[in-house]
Amino acid sequence: MTEEHKKTISKFLSLVLRHQPQEIGLILNENGWAEVAELMQKSAKKGRRFSIEELEEIVGTNDKKRFSFNEDKTMIRANQGHSVEIDLALQPVTPPDVLYHGTAEKNLGSILEKGIEKMSRQHVHLSQDRETAFKVGSRHGKPVILTINTAQMHLNGLLFYQSDNGVWLTDSVATQYIQL
Secondary structure, three states: OOHHHHHHHHHHHHHHHHHOHHHOOOOOOOOOOEEHHHHHHHHHHOOOOOOHHHHHHHHHHOOOOOEEEOOOOOEEEEOOOOOOOOOOOOOOOOOOOEEEEEEEHHHHHHHHHHOEEOOOOOOEEEEOOHHHHHHHHHOOOOEEEEEEEHHHHHHOOOOOEEOOOOOEEEOEEOHHHEEO
């Protein structure tokens, strides 16, 4: 499979597994899982054909680990970043003392005024390291990396989750926890 084909299918999977399953008439269960056979069949009807081997390669090699299979590979889901309402069935965990949030410089004023909000997603996404946060921020413009005092947030009763691909999730980050 060419890198271009892999990228095209990966973006398509992000669309239908995170944001618009109705685009192909796909049904996600309450935890965001879709049947692989249904995904492949309904994708093909919309002109997006891929084999189970190609799907396994995308899931296994995606640098951001966006997708997961269940144990017998009959179901697939996006690991986080959904704008459709689902329950990822994540359990609260204690975060490291600090995490990072990458954003574009153009968003900085709003963040420093209102904090970090989940916007159309189910959670705010935080990174374990500055390098990952830089990559995230770079996708939207000139990157800015914010340091988040997650130890204090946790002490104050705010909940954190970690998705299957290592992204840290929380509901919001108030301004008092943000450092430039």
